Amino acid sequence: MKKILITMVIAIMMAILPAQAQFGFGLRGGVNLTSLSLSKEVLSSSNRAGFFVGPTVKYTFPILGLGVDLSAVYDQRNSGVMGETVIEKNIFVPINLHYQLGLGSMASLFIKAGPQFGWNVGGKNYQFNFSKDNIEAIRGDFKLKNSNMSLNVGLGALLFKHLELGITYNIALGKTGEVSYWDAAKAAAGEVVDVVKHGSTRTNAWQLNLAYFF
Numbered sequence: 001m002k003k004i005l006i007t008m009v010i011a012i013m014m015a016i017l018p019a020q021a022q023f024g025f026g027l028r029g030g031v032n033l034t035s036l037s038l039s040k041e042v043l044s045s046s047n048r049a050g051f052f053v054g055p056t057v058k059y060t061f062p063i064l065g066l067g068v069d070l071s072a073v074y075d076q077r078n079s080g081v082m083g084e085t086v087i088e089k090n091i092f093v094p095i096n097l098h099y100q101l102g103l104g105s106m107a108s109l110f111i112k113a114g115p116q117f118g119w120n121v122g123g124k125n126y127q128f129n130f131s132k133d134n135i136e137a138i139r140g141d142f143k144l145k146n147s148n149m150s151l152n153v154g155l156g157a158l159l160f161k162h163l164e165l166g167i168t169y170n171i172a173l174g175k176t177g178e179v180s181y182w183d184a185a186k187a188a189a190g191e192v193v194d195v196v197k198h199g200s201t202r203t204n205a206w207q208l209n210l211a212y213f214f
Helices: 002-020 184-188
Strands: 022-038 045-047 049-061 066-071 073-081 084-102 107-120 125-132 136-144 147-159 163-172 177-183 197-213
Touching (some): 049 197
Antiparallel strands (some): 022 197, 045 073, 147 163, 177 197
16 A cells, blocks of 8 residues: 555656746856966966857756756857967856755745866967076967866856846866977977976866846
């Protein structure tokens, strides 16, 4: 009898949840502040602003406060390596699980987290030249990866059931690029360059985002 009751409860829940679920389609966009970190201290990097925009969908179960959202956005991240501007252009597909706490019919708060998959659709190779302590001439190559994966963690508010405001921290789960550099003066003079040094980069970003669901 107990097994029958459990089976009936599960069947009822399976029938109720799709009926109660809310589906939304909209547009998401915002700005990001890129943080480019390098594994080699000899190189310096700088943080600059960028933007992202694209369609988004979400699926929410009001009685549980749980839901999932999926977007496909064009993302441009600007940063600098030794004074050279690096522009990362990607198509990102974030998939976030979120928990929503209602504050009435006007607003609700949410937290969310999930993976993000990215594909490079812009330039992949950059070159730079600089002098270390104004003495040693250095030549370097910076190459972005074709694809990458990261993790989103964020929070925000949903207003009037249509307007979503939030802040997200996007954390790279692996290197997003590779950098190599060598003594440019010796190479230009035809001398043998003994060691070509290698390093890797990770691109993280704080994102302020706005979404409107129709």
